Amino acid sequence: MNFLRGVMGGQQSSGVQPSGAETIQKLCDRVASSTLLDDRRDAVRALKSLSKKYRLEVGTQAMDHLLNVLQTDRADSEIIGYALDTLYNVLSNDAEEAGKS
Structure with missing residues (x-):
């Protein structure tokens, strides 16, 4: 079945998830390039949800955009x-x- 997906151009489920930094970069690109306010709002909302787990990545990549x-x-x-x-x-x-308490 995977062979048919490869031949037919379907996506194979390789199980590779994008890293946090890659996801944050894509969201930053959306914030920077979206012309619709709703799209920018959704991207900033997603950055907010990632900002606690990936503080350094969001801080370095998204600060200017924010x-x-x-x-x-x-x-x-x-x-x-x-x-x-x-x-x-x-x-x-x-x-x-x-964490110190």
Whole structure:
């Protein structure tokens, strides 16, 4: 069956998942290139959800994009909230302090 998928151009389920850094890069590209506010909002929401687990990656790859969102989309309170929450997750020490207790 996998042979037929390969011949017919179907995707094989190789089980390879993209890394966190690759996912964050794709989301940053979406934030930077999307012309629709809804698409940018969804990408920033996804970055927010990844920002606790991948603090360093989100901080290094998405910081400029998040600051740009704060400047250009300031009329939309929802995307501003997601961007600020993401920045808080990246910059806060809550996870480190919880581990020390």
